[in-house]
Amino acid sequence: MDTSTVAAILISLVFSVGAQAPVLSIxxxxxxxRQGESIxxxxxxxxxxxxxxxxWKKSHSLPLADNVKVSPDxxxxxxxxxxxxxxxxxxxxxxxxxxxxxGTAVLNVRYPPTVTLTPAGPLRVRVGEPVSIECRGxxxxxxxxxxxxxxxxxxxxxKATEDVNTIEWAVxxxxxxxxxxxxxxxxxxxxxxxxxxxxxxxQGAPLASVAVKEITAVQGxxxxxxxxxxxxxxxxxxxxxxxAPLPWKHTVSGSVLTVxxxxxxxxxxxxxxxxxxxGYSEAYVQMEVESPPYATCLPDQVRVRAGDSLRLQxxxxxxxxxxxxxxxxxxxxxxxxxxxxxxxxxxxxxxKVTDSGTYKCVASNHIGSSEALAKVTVKSELRVGTxxxx
Ligand SMILES: *[C@@H]1O[C@H](CO)[C@@H](O)[C@H](O)[C@H]1NC(C)=O
Numbered sequence: 001m002d003t004s005t006v007a008a009i010l011i012s013l014v015f016s017v018g019a020q021a022p023v024l025s026i027x028x029x030x031x032x033x034r035q036g037e038s039i040x041x042x043x044x045x046x047x048x049x050x051x052x053x054x055x056w057k058k059s060h061s062l063p064l065a066d067n068v069k070v071s072p073d074x075x076x077x078x079x080x081x082x083x084x085x086x087x088x089x090x091x092x093x094x095x096x097x098x099x100x101x102x103g104t105a106v107l108n109v110r111y112p113p114t115v116t117l118t119p120a121g122p123l124r125v126r127v128g129e130p131v132s133i134e135c136r137g138x139x140x141x142x143x144x145x146x147x148x149x150x151x152x153x154x155x156x157x158x159k160a161t162e163d164v165n166t167i168e169w170a171v172x173x174x175x176x177x178x179x180x181x182x183x184x185x186x187x188x189x190x191x192x193x194x195x196x197x198x199x200x201x202x203q204g205a206p207l208a209s210v211a212v213k214e215i216t217a218v219q220g221x222x223x224x225x226x227x228x229x230x231x232x233x234x235x236x237x238x239x240x241x242x243x244a245p246l247p248w249k250h251t252v253s254g255s256v257l258t259v260x261x262x263x264x265x266x267x268x269x270x271x272x273x274x275x276x277x278x279g280y281s282e283a284y285v286q287m288e289v290e291s292p293p294y295a296t297c298l299p300d301q302v303r304v305r306a307g308d309s310l311r312l313q314x315x316x317x318x319x320x321x322x323x324x325x326x327x328x329x330x331x332x333x334x335x336x337x338x339x340x341x342x343x344x345x346x347x348x349x350x351x352k353v354t355d356s357g358t359y360k361c362v363a364s365n366h367i368g369s370s371e372a373l374a375k376v377t378v379k380s381e382l383r384v385g386t387x388x389x390x
Contacts, residue, residue, distance in 0.1 A: 021099030022052050026092060028105065034188065035111035038080045043092030043103065045075075052096040059089035059104075082109045084140065112189030113139030115182055121195035125172055127205050127279050132168040133195060135182035143184035143191075150179035150194070172199045173281055174207050204232035208274035208283040217262050218367055219291035225257045227272030227283055235274035235281075242269040262289045264319075292368030293318030297361055303377045310351045312374050314344035314361035322365050329358035329373065351378045 023046040033039050043054055054074030058064055065086055069078050079086050087109045093102040118134045125131050137143045145165035147156045159166045169176060181194045208229045217223045229235040239246060239257040249260045259266060270285045293316040304310055314324050324344035328334055335355050339347045344363065348355060356378045363370050 020050075022046070022050070022094040022096050022101050024092065024094050024101055024103050026103040026105045029103075030106045030108075032108040032110060033079075033082045035082060035084060035109055037082055038078065039082060039107070040076050040078045041090060041092075041105045041107075042076055043074065043094070045094050050096045050098070052094050055093045055095075057091045057093060059091065062088070077105075079107070082107075084109050084111050087140070108140065110140050110188050113137050113143035113184035113186055113191045115145075115184045115191050115193040117182060117193050117195050119195075121197065123195060123197040124200060125197065126200050127174060128171050130168070130170055131172050131176075131197070132166050133180065133182075133197075135165045135167075135184075135193070137163055137165075137182075137184035137191075139184060139186045139188065139191075141186045141188075143186040146183045146185075148181045148183060150181060156180075172197075173279075174199050174205050175281065204276060205278040206231035206235035206274040206276050206281045208235070208237070208272050208281040210272060210283045210285050213285060215285060215287045217287060217289050219263055219289055220261055222258065222260045223262055223287065224259075225270055225272075225285045225287075227255045227257075227274070229255065229272075229274030229281070231274065231276050231278065231281075233276050235276040238273045238275070240271045240273065242271060244268060246270075262287075264289050264291050290319040290365075290367055291317070293322055293363035293365055293370040295361055295363035295370040295372040297359070297372040297374035299374065300372070301375045301377075303379065304351055305379050306353050306381045307350050310346070310348040310355065310376060310378075312346040312359060312361075312376075314346075314363060314372060316344065316363035316370065318363065318365050318370070319367060320365065322363055325362045325364070327360045327362070329360050332357055351376075353378050353380050 025044045027042040027044060031039055045052060045054065056064065056070050056074065056077050067080050067083065068086065077090055087107055090105045090107060091102050093100060116136045135145055135147065137145045142163065145160065147158050147165060147167045149156060156167055159168060165182065167180060177197060177199045179194050179196050181192050183190060183192045206229055208227055210225065210227050215223060227237055229237055237255045239252055247259050247266045251258050257270065267287055267289045270287060272283045274281050295314055295316040298313045298315055302310065316322050326334060326340050326346045335348050337348060344361065346359065356376055359374045359376055361372050
């Protein structure tokens with residue numbers, strides 16, 4: 001061993017026997033507070049027999065904020081009236097002549113959302129321009145963001161990323177004028193910021209509207225839809241159907257669309273389009289056509305042997321909900337062993353010759369009912385074997 005190795009061993013002996021780096025604990029290590037609350041974090045040192053010093057630091061070497069105080073002996077760090085900026089890691093560093101040790105506490109500060117709109121509004125835009133309003137929310141936990149239109153319960157289509165929700169119009173219309181609100185919500189609260197948008201359309205821009213927005217019609221009836229349009233020059237009104245041509249049996253007279261003998265396939269969205277030199281405006285009518293049932297039996301003729309099982313199915317088209325009932329034509333009643341199901345099936349496990357006859361299915365809904373017949377022939381068992389199939 002050379003002298004330098006010996007010296008090194010001696011020094012390490014001195015430290016391991018005579019002195020130790022301090023041992024510390026942090027209390028609490030992770031803490032979450034509401035904005036405005038106060039919190040203390042302790043840095044407790046073991047091994048008081050050796051003199052030591054204590055120091056607190058914020059992570060990233062940030063200076064301690066004005067509301068963060070350290071007790072004279074360094075054992076307690078207190079944050080009064082915690083603010084979002086106080087969030088972070090606090091490190092207690094302890095040294096004595098043998099070395100240094102540190103421990104960290106993590107502080108989360110929860111706070112209700114704040115919302116910033118860009119542009120802030122009020123907004124004045126021209127008909128036909130693209131418009132987008134960005135809503136940025138901050139808060140802890142991260143708030144959810146939602147756009148609402150004042151006076152409407154309809155959900156608006158918006159583009160959302162983690163902390164920004166944007167409402168957009170590729171082309172604004174006069175009817176988009178109104179007050180919009182962005183709501184940000186987290187466990188700590190809800191904040192709403194409003195923006196008013198006025199779409200300036202030149203005075204004469206068209207505005208289409210319909211008095212009746214939803215129509216439920218019964219198959220075969222006649223339906224009329226009327227559209228109102230304001231604007232100068234007087235707008236020209238056209239009717240169309242979303243993703244389909246207008247029904248074959250329709251007429252348009254001025255602003256009124258009439259569809260006669262409506263069928264289920266005529267259900268859908270109808271669009272009134274009012275156009276003039278300033279632009280156009282659309283209004284929508286949703287129509288549902290309801291129909292009475294149309295029933296059929298499957299099979300509608302059946303031959304079975306006595307003792308076999310009989311199965312009949314009643315099928316029906318028509319507006320739901322549909323209900324089914326099985327009967328026998330004439331005076332005879334269903335065999336006591338007959339089972340029926342709510343979806344229109346009839347089952348007789350072991351038919352008898354007396355079960356021969358005509359069976360009737362009645363399908364019903366709130367508009368009407370429909371009947372279908374099935375002819376059932378039950379052959380006596382005795383003849384089986386002598387008869388040829390057919
Ligand atoms: C309404 O009319 C305008 C202009 O004539 C047209 O660009 C637009 O596509 C029409 N809308 C529908 C639903 O037909």
